[in-house]
Amino acid sequence: MRALSVQAPWGLEEIKLVEAPDPAPGPGEVLVRMRAASLNYRDLLMAQGVYTRAPQAAAITPFSDGCGIVEAVGPGVTRVQPGDRVATMFFQNWISGPPTQAKLMSSLGSPIPGVGRELGVFSQDGVSKVPEFLTDQQVATLPCAALTAWRALFEDAALRPGDTVVLQGTGGVSIFGLQFAHAAGLRTLITSSSDEKLARAKALGADHLANYRTDPEWSQAVRAATGGVGADLIIEVGGGGTIEQSVRAIRIGGHIAVVGVVAGPGGGFNTAALIGNSARLQGLSVGSRDMFEAMCRLIELHRIQPVVDKVFPWTEAKAALAAMQAGEHFGKIVLEF
Known part of the structure; x- marks a missing residue:
């Protein structure tokens, strides 16, 4: 062979x-x-x-x-x-x-x-x-990719229909997360640097869109979409390069599932913000x-x-x-x- x-x-x-x-x-x-x-x-x-x-x-x-x-x-x-x-x-x-x-x-x-x-x-x-x-x-x-999204949504996070999920980018995990969340009656916000890819995500059922190239402070879009409350779950695929925005976008008591590092090491984030909103930060592997x-x-x-x-x-x-x-x-x- x-x-x-x-x-x-x-x-x-x-x-x-x-x-x-x-x-x-x-x-x-x-x-x-x-x-x-x-x-x-x-x-x-x-x-x-x-x-x-x-x-x-x-x-x-x-x-x-x-x-x-x-x-x-x-x-x-x-x-x-x-x-x-x-x-x-x-x-x-x-x-x-x-x-x-x-x-x-x-x-x-x-x-x-x-x-x-x-x-x-x-x-x-x-x-x-x-x-x-x-x-x-x-x-x-x-x-x-599919199983990672499934576990983040339905095994580790206590989500209910109508809760808000943030998907970063339009790679495999995020697109599966979008499809599964849409099927389960969850509200979704997806980020991308491409308006064309955001339009494709919209066609798959995304409720809210954020272009992080034109709006790098995309946590504000999450806050706006949730009436200032923040997201219930963020599937974090960027790693150090995006975690600071995720911490700013998560609601009090929310869940950040770290599944990737595609955005590089970044510059760290303010741990006090994570403490202040009692959010959970969890590494997840398939x-x-x-x-x-x-x-x-x-x-x-x-x-x-x-x-x-x-x-x-x-x-x-x-x-x-x-x-x-x-x-x-x-x-x-x-x-x-």
Whole structure:
């Protein structure tokens, strides 16, 4: 089979297409022929050598989020059978319950080889069946970005219909957050530097829009939209570059879910403001298989269509990651096998 590989000295130019032996499933394992994979910002950081849980000199097989067809199963497998279409779970060992160190050390891409290969062997516990009405490309978008948005909205924040959610930017997590929040009857405000992207978000159901390029103090738009109260939940994807505005925009007792660092380190923020409004600031990293399957039930019920913006052949992973780095996408970028 063919597989993607990247290692030191790192960088997009170091992503190689290599030949590898066809794997075979052992006890409790399944063999999956990959059909599609989607990109996350984490994948860009990993290719650049900024983020990895593998030994620094070791090569990695990139990408965590895939859709494929089960080709064979090992002894003792009961969850799936050959011919089933499945998604790969971001954390292979996080089935249920709260996160632990062991669960969080089972992520695909690093330290476990990812889905950037024609054939992959996974634990039967690390795959899940998916809604039939979705395309392979759409299924591939679900394991990380969609599940991160789901957990922020419905697992960790105590939201009620009519509450206000702020989504930063128009990448995968934010667009899924918009779609899920709209389906659940939540009021949404989304930020972007592009009026064109804001218009697309409006068409997906966004209630309020804020262009942070023309109005960098977008927390004021949040306050205006909520009658001065502030947002109930902010899904913080920018990190240090945007956290100060999030702290200013959150209501008393509100919840800020920190899920990304795409805006860079920034200059810090005033912790007194966080104390003063009794807000909660929580780091969040994807979720469990139980959460994934609950999310898929909502997707099935509301026939939610994941937004796939760009599709590349999987052998052109370098070009796909360059498009992500340039911020060209609205929703998700997908690789097709």
